[in-house]
Amino acid sequence: MSIGRDLxxxxxxxxxxxxxxxxxxxxxxxxxxxxxxxxGTTGATSTTGxxxxxxxxxxxxxxWLRIGTDESITILIGRSEMGQGVYTALPMLLAEELECDWRxxxxxxxxxxxxxxxxxxxxxxxxxxxxxxxxxLAGEMRDWALSLAAGPFSQQVTGGSTSVRxxxxxxxxxxxxxxxxxxxxxxxxxxxxxxxxxxxxxLVHHEASGWSLxxxxxxxxxxxxxxxxxxxxxxxxxxxxxxxxxxxxDLPAKVTGEAIFGIDVRRPGMLFAAIMASxxxxxxxxxxxxxxxxxxxxxxxxxxxPDGVAVVADSTFRxxxxxxxxxxxxxxxxNAGLDTAQIFEGFRQALSEEGRIAExxxxxxxxxxxxxxxxxxxxxxxxxxxxxMEPMNCTAEVxxxxxxxxxxxxxxxxxxxxAATAAGVSADRVRIHxxxxxxxxxxxxxxxxxxQAVVIAxxxxxxxxAIWSREEDMRHDFYRPGTVQRLRIGLDAAGLPVAxxxxxxxxxxxxxxxxxxxWLKPDQTSVEGAVGLPYDLRNLTVDYVKRNTPVPVGFxxxxxxxxxAFVTESAIDEVAAAGGRDPLALRRLLLRGNPRVRAVLDLAxxxxxxxxxxPPGSGRGIALHVSFGSIVAEVAEVAVAADGTIRVPRVxxxxxxxxxxxxxxxxxxxxxxxxxxxxxxxxxxxxxxKGRIEQGNFDDYPMLHLAESPQIAVHVIESGERPGGVGExxxxxxxxxxxxxxxxxxxxxxxxxxLMRAGGA
Amino acid sequence: xxxxxxxxxxxEVAAEADTPLLWVLRDTIxxxxxxxxxxxxxxxxxxxxxxxxxxxxxxxLLGSLKDANITxxxxxxADGSHPVQRxxxxxxxxxxxxxxxxxxxxxxxxxxxxxxxxxxxIAAAMTNICRCGTYPRVAQAIALxxxxxxGTTGATGATGxxxxxxANKGGGR
Numbered sequence: 001m002s003i004g005r006d007l008x009x010x011x012x013x014x015x016x017x018x019x020x021x022x023x024x025x026x027x028x029x030x031x032x033x034x035x036x037x038x039x040g041t042t043g044a045t046s047t048t049g050x051x052x053x054x055x056x057x058x059x060x061x062x063x064w065l066r067i068g069t070d071e072s073i074t075i076l077i078g079r080s081e082m083g084q085g086v087y088t089a090l091p092m093l094l095a096e097e098l099e100c101d102w103r104x105x106x107x108x109x110x111x112x113x114x115x116x117x118x119x120x121x122x123x124x125x126x127x128x129x130x131x132x133x134x135x136x137l138a139g140e141m142r143d144w145a146l147s148l149a150a151g152p153f154s155q156q157v158t159g160g161s162t163s164v165r166x167x168x169x170x171x172x173x174x175x176x177x178x179x180x181x182x183x184x185x186x187x188x189x190x191x192x193x194x195x196x197x198x199x200x201x202x203l204v205h206h207e208a209s210g211w212s213l214x215x216x217x218x219x220x221x222x223x224x225x226x227x228x229x230x231x232x233x234x235x236x237x238x239x240x241x242x243x244x245x246x247x248x249x250d251l252p253a254k255v256t257g258e259a260i261f262g263i264d265v266r267r268p269g270m271l272f273a274a275i276m277a278s279x280x281x282x283x284x285x286x287x288x289x290x291x292x293x294x295x296x297x298x299x300x301x302x303x304x305x306p307d308g309v310a311v312v313a314d315s316t317f318r319x320x321x322x323x324x325x326x327x328x329x330x331x332x333x334x335n336a337g338l339d340t341a342q343i344f345e346g347f348r349q350a351l352s353e354e355g356r357i358a359e360x361x362x363x364x365x366x367x368x369x370x371x372x373x374x375x376x377x378x379x380x381x382x383x384x385x386x387x388x389m390e391p392m393n394c395t396a397e398v399x400x401x402x403x404x405x406x407x408x409x410x411x412x413x414x415x416x417x418x419a420a421t422a423a424g425v426s427a428d429r430v431r432i433h434x435x436x437x438x439x440x441x442x443x444x445x446x447x448x449x450x451x452q453a454v455v456i457a458x459x460x461x462x463x464x465x466a467i468w469s470r471e472e473d474m475r476h477d478f479y480r481p482g483t484v485q486r487l488r489i490g491l492d493a494a495g496l497p498v499a500x501x502x503x504x505x506x507x508x509x510x511x512x513x514x515x516x517x518x519w520l521k522p523d524q525t526s527v528e529g530a531v532g533l534p535y536d537l538r539n540l541t542v543d544y545v546k547r548n549t550p551v552p553v554g555f556x557x558x559x560x561x562x563x564x565a566f567v568t569e570s571a572i573d574e575v576a577a578a579g580g581r582d583p584l585a586l587r588r589l590l591l592r593g594n595p596r597v598r599a600v601l602d603l604a605x606x607x608x609x610x611x612x613x614x615p616p617g618s619g620r621g622i623a624l625h626v627s628f629g630s631i632v633a634e635v636a637e638v639a640v641a642a643d644g645t646i647r648v649p650r651v652x653x654x655x656x657x658x659x660x661x662x663x664x665x666x667x668x669x670x671x672x673x674x675x676x677x678x679x680x681x682x683x684x685x686x687x688x689x690k691g692r693i694e695q696g697n698f699d700d701y702p703m704l705h706l707a708e709s710p711q712i713a714v715h716v717i718e719s720g721e722r723p724g725g726v727g728e729x730x731x732x733x734x735x736x737x738x739x740x741x742x743x744x745x746x747x748x749x750x751x752x753x754x755l756m757r758a759g760g761a
Numbered sequence: 762x763x764x765x766x767x768x769x770x771x772x773e774v775a776a777e778a779d780t781p782l783l784w785v786l787r788d789t790i791x792x793x794x795x796x797x798x799x800x801x802x803x804x805x806x807x808x809x810x811x812x813x814x815x816x817x818x819x820x821x822l823l824g825s826l827k828d829a830n831i832t833x834x835x836x837x838x839a840d841g842s843h844p845v846q847r848x849x850x851x852x853x854x855x856x857x858x859x860x861x862x863x864x865x866x867x868x869x870x871x872x873x874x875x876x877x878x879x880x881x882x883i884a885a886a887m888t889n890i891c892r893c894g895t896y897p898r899v900a901q902a903i904a905l906x907x908x909x910x911x912g913t914t915g916a917t918g919a920t921g922x923x924x925x926x927x928a929n930k931g932g933g934r
């Protein structure tokens with residue numbers, strides 16, 4: 001394991017790069033951000049509940065760290081806590097190097113500021129998931145160029161399973177630099193050399209004299225000292241905190257009801273706005289009969305918002321009751337005839353078009369022509385909603401000092417830009433206060449609810465909380481794209497795959513969000529997971545036919561991987577069946593040159609008892625997928641009753657996410673990703689009729705309950721490689737594992753999700 | 762003006778009789794620990810106790826609550842020390858946390874009715890929806906609470922989980 005050595009070299013080079021790109025060592029805050037952080041000490045920006053801004057005096061050491069005279073260690077986190085554990089894992093990174101007392105660590109949501117931008121997620125997107133630099137000078141040069149290219153697109157955003165991957169070095173370095181400054185302050189105070197001093201558990205010690213000073217006492221002096229440019233980070237063997245399952249810092253507030261989510265924000269004089277957008281995408285309000293509701297109890301105003309209308313009242317219920325009674329005539333626009341059948345028919349027709357090449361190895365066309373047999377496999381996956389437990393909402397206040405926004409957002413910069421546009425002010429006049437998120441899954445990377453809240457708050461001159469009903473949330477999502485995909489696979493006489501042509505017809509997410517990222521290559525969010533397969537497939541083509549529709553599409557947990565993995569891992573199983581091979585054996589054969597990936601597959605298979613007989617009507621399916629820097633294999637067991645009822649009694653998961661920061665969060669995220677993916681694979685489907693989303697609540701967009709949840713066993717391989725993501729990689733393999741298990745149980749192949757509709761009862 | 766008894770305190774509530782209890786708690790009384798998830802009694806995020814019975818507060822109207830005793834997550838304990846809350850910490854249950862007030866209230870009611878619930882009891886009683894997939898840990902925490910093995914500080918963390926679902930394999934550092 002050579003992370004320590006690599007780091008030293010990387011630091012020097014990235015330090016140099018930072019001088020040019022100004023992106024990798026973000027210690028100089030812009031003035032507005034600094035002001036926002038300072039105001040955090042008064043409690044003004046603290047709404048998370050985890051943040052414990054007491055108002056005690058303290059010193060900002062850097063963008064991530066404030067040390068109080070009361071010895072409190074406040075770590076500002078610029079990533080959003082939506083369940084994935086960043087309010088624990090990210091502070092651990094900094095605290096490991098700071099040598100503070102972990103029991104004194106508090107977390108505070110950082111404001112929107114340049115220091116917290118997520119360069120890593122852009123690099124990951126531009127490289128199709130290969131943001132980490134390879135060792136050696138060539139790798140460093142590539143990283144430098146990549147950082148330069150990614151810089152202009154970089155925003156403060158939580159997504160792409162990048163929080164730990166992107167924070168792994170910067171946060172540890174921030175902690176180490178702060179420690180050096182605290183030691184330097186103590187040494188100066190004592191008139192000794194810093195080399196004679198040692199920091200441990202929130203104290204700096206001078207060994208020879210026995211003197212010690214606390215971080216709280218040293219913080220003010222340390223804040224005035226320069227930050228050392230280069231620091232040596234601890235080798236993993238010296239870690240005390242990283243790699244341990246410390247209790248999550250956000251959980252105490254989450255079992256008492258004290259945690260503040262977006263919907264829980266309360267401001268003096270605040271009003272509540274119930275929102276209704278056009279039921280047809282692209283439609284507008286033609287007329288509203290506001291007089292019909294204005295005399296209802298508590299109603300304050302009826303306000304026009306982009307593409308819709310809001311009723312503002314003195315309580316959520318009064319606002320929503322009046323909204324339900326409000327006569328609205330819609331101009332439904334061009335999409336009033338749209339339905340899902342049409343959309344998918346268009347996708348199917350597009351399968352015959354040549355796509356834009358996403359990956360090419362060898363010559364798939366020639367190999368197909370010369371193959372002994374051909375398989376042509378068509379797959380269809382539905383649009384999906386996020387259905388976060390906390391429906392969309394945002395609270396805004398527009399005043400003479402600018403705009404305050406309290407939002408459960410994954411995208412602080414996006415929220416800030418949306419608020420600035422809606423209020424007609426410059427972005428530096430907008431302060432973003434990030435609350436806890438009642439689920440994100442990519443939905444809260446959007447800022448449509450911020451625009452609404454600011455428009456209404458500005459119109460009324462009072463603080464307003466805009467809140468959506470569950471139905472509004474279901475019908476105005478940015479959906480996981482529906483997609484149709486075709487695999488043409490050539491088999492040799494032995495039944496082994498010698499040609500692989502994967503064509504993906506899918507709406508583009510990046511066209512709306514970052515079109516420039518599709519100039520040089522096709523939208524990575526449509527093809528990720530289909531490209532870069534770990535298997536030995538020498539003649540492979542992946543191409544992409546873009547088919548945009550009026551249905552808004554966005555990032556849904558694991559994004560493109562959520563559909564491509566279903567296709568590739570179902571198809572590998574079909575190849576195995578066609579060649580009379582065991583699905584595990586075929587995968588192992590195709591992974592001969594890839595021992596790290598194969599080890600994950602083998603672990604999942606052995607822990608699941610692969611090959612051991614199951615009762616009649618039951619079957620086991622396996623799937624493997626590499627995403628977000630992690631390798632995950634899952635084995636699902638399916639039991640199909642005589643009446644067609646499908647149960648999933650057990651799932652076994654193995655993951656290699658490289659260096660493990662918090663082992664229990666890894667386990668929790670695998671459980672989470674599996675259940676999220678399983679819910680969708682079994683029953684998730686968003687459909688349109690007459691331009692309207694047909695689903696509205698949990699009765700017609702059903703969720704897995706505890707009673708239907710499988711037993712889930714998670715096995716973590718600590719490979720010691722660079723950290724991989726964990727928020728998303730658990731999701732992609734479960735749908736194909738389920739479909740493959742269903743085939744093993746019934747002999748019926750599922751090429752269309754959800755399973756309940758396509759193959760089940 | 763309707764009166765309501767919540768967490769042992771009496772409130773005069775300025776709201777219409779057809780206002781769901783959920784919104785009285787959240788917007789009128791200011792107890793925001795109880796969450797809105799669906800407004801249709803489907804998800805359980807709004808679960809509170811009405812006279813000790815786990816109840817979806819979005820489906821109960823203020824006018825029907827005369828003389829009822831209501832307990833919300835805030836009334837469970839002053840400091841998170843209720844055995845079920847401690848079990849939730851011991852098993853490190855919550856992720857985003859949004860559904861957990863309702864989950865905990867449902868679990869407390871279950872354990873009051875059946876101090877030693879079996880797996881079928883847990884499955885039947887815990888019909889709350891969680892999008893983060895905390896179900897395995899919900900079941901585990903209920904088992905811990907039933908066994909009275911939740912510890913006192915809540916600082917045992919997940920490493921002490923009985924029958925942990927995690928296992929570390931392979932070499933590494």
